[in-house]
Amino acid sequence: MKVSILVSDLSKSGAGRWGGAVRTFLLAQALKKLHYDVEILGFVFGDDPPKTLKTAWPMTTVPGRNYPGFLQSSQTLVGKINGDVIYALRPKPTTFGLALLKRLQSRKPIILDIDDWELSWHGGDRLQYRPNIKQLARDILKPNGALRYPDHPYYLKWMEKMVSRADGITVHTQFLQDRFGGIYVPNGKDTTLFDPNLYDPQASRLKYGLADYRILMFPGAPRPYKGIEDILTALDRLNRSDLRLVIVGGSPYDDYDQQLIERWGRWIIKLPTFPVEQMPEVVCAAHVVVVPQKDTPAAQAQFPLKLTDGMAMAKPILATRVGDIPEILSNTGILVDPSSPEQLAEKIQWIFENLDAVNALGIKARERCIQEYSIDTMAMTLESLLRRFA
Template identity: 25%
Template sequence: MHICFITHEYPKTGFPHGGFGSFVKIIATALVTKGIHVSVVGINYSETNEESIENGVALYRLKKNTVKGLSWWLNSKAINAKIREIHKKKPIDIIETAELGLAFLTKIKDIQYVIRLHGGHHFFAEAENRGIDWWKGFQEKRSFAKADAFVPVSNYVKTHTEKYLSYRKKPVTTIFYPINTDLFSPLHVNVVPFQIVFAGTICEKKGIRQLIQAFSIVKEKYPEATLEIYGRDWLFPDGSSYQQMLVEKEFPKLGSYADAVRFHGAIAFESLPAKYAQASVCVFPSHMETQGLVAPEAMAMEKMVVFTKLGPGPETITDYETGLLCNPHNPEDIAEKISWVFANKEKSIEIGKRARTFVLKKYGLENSVNQNIIFFQSLLIKKR
């Protein structure tokens, strides 16, 4: 079997990437160990072509075209050409991409085209209460029409995407994100008392502003508390920094507590476990997620996690059994859940142990990879 993933976000040292890129790297590497040939095609961060083999995965990073008004077409043309070239050398069975990824892809006979639903334009437009951009909306509808099958990463993203886009009676199978439970496993290090850790993009929808507001409340009761923030900055359309906005507007409200809030910027994926391990509690009060990787990753380390009660939150955590759920729009509620962890250390340890058991069963890499292989094989059987 030969599977080709289309993504521009496959992790590359020195460059930022999102959850989709992390997912593709994890699943691609695992599929290779099962004897499956895997290729990844995407646009490079620079204006050069790069080809390499990483952990058995064939990577094709294509020269980035920057011609104003035509870059989308030129980039799509380059991807189509590379796919034809790869297919000629070693026939591709499955092509997988995200929601908009098939919009300008020319379908090749005998290849099955799959969209993995990580949360597309229509999904987040609803979640963020904003209008549909006609261009992105057009691409997403066009892409969905070309798909042969769909794989939502949570039941929540499946049902909410379906409100706006039709699956056209094509196969739809929910497969949760795989977690590398070997990398994200308990580490025997000293936990820093009252340390709160957040990881994710520094932007409004990740709930970081409300977390900083909640920290002020927590600090009143627990003066030793610190907030360590790991993740890349997000920029507004005018190019200004969201992180700088927080510093200018939220930090003055913290007063002397501001020194206990530290931005560390983006760090290597492999460095995250050590940061989670030191935390007394990991907090991810996202306004919206399709599934989210950070919560189950920290849970796999037996850490106490406070996650959003919205979206897929209840699919990820059973409140007070495998973690805590919070109202991400309510700083008081976030603060209350953090304070509960600090006040209930023994119970938090028990919850952390149950959390890892839960993650191993639901998000374990071996189980997830097998589910993906069975799904891909079912498409090939149907094709025949």
């Protein structure tokens, strides 16, 4: 059986930005474990995805355009969907909307994966779009009009109302399951690739210029709700010259990284984005992986991939009690309240005074990751769902 994974944006600023480490490719890996034929299709709103991704996965891309050009782009992409099952990522017009259109033509079943609450970025259930006549005309007729964007929040709200039309739903947090139902399929990690026994932490620190410091690592894209400012405020409180926060990859969305550096540059070391194959060596350089999420709907809806990066590499994890994080770690990490720099400072101090005990927690975290959050476990859960459509 062939599965077509539909993605809204495969560009370098979309699903292609982390070199294969995002949910699109985790699902693809899990499906390949089950010996399904997998194709990945999507629009490109920006630069093409990295060549390494195109080489690793059968990938079909179509240039993304705003309305009215989007209608032609959609027709092109729908015509290229060849799978027996369509796996649409997120309830968006650019994915789920196209899947529904394809089902009208071919009766192919649709699985909808929801790994984020898109409306949380736009006011959630409070979102209203009530323009006056002039504003509506501008939004429709101007070349950069808001309603010309295929995934405008108003269209996302429409798509949420159609979620029940999917033949199956997968989610990766309790927040999303409570909201949309479906089967819980948490993000898996390739624990064979992310194996701490294959790397030397000190050699990694030397390679990446980190050997002189005690490293708190955030391997991801900083956003205000991810709590990086709380970690940096904690470092201000501690005022220890041997501590550094290493941000790996940075934000592809805006200049938030630069804002952090302008205020807290003395504590920050920024590393570039690396292909997924290199990330185990990078994470190996950390003394602690930090996931200081704030308690917001956007954070509650997410499964931070940084958690399984650290867990798989047997790293101590310092995180906040937000969403599914306490359940994911299950006593294998160190937890504090969200938005609490003073608690973070206290725990950072304690961690480096008790590294042996904390590293033992990291070993337990890897064991839990292998059991609950590996690609193999992800595949086992998907198998029961896909069997319906065989």
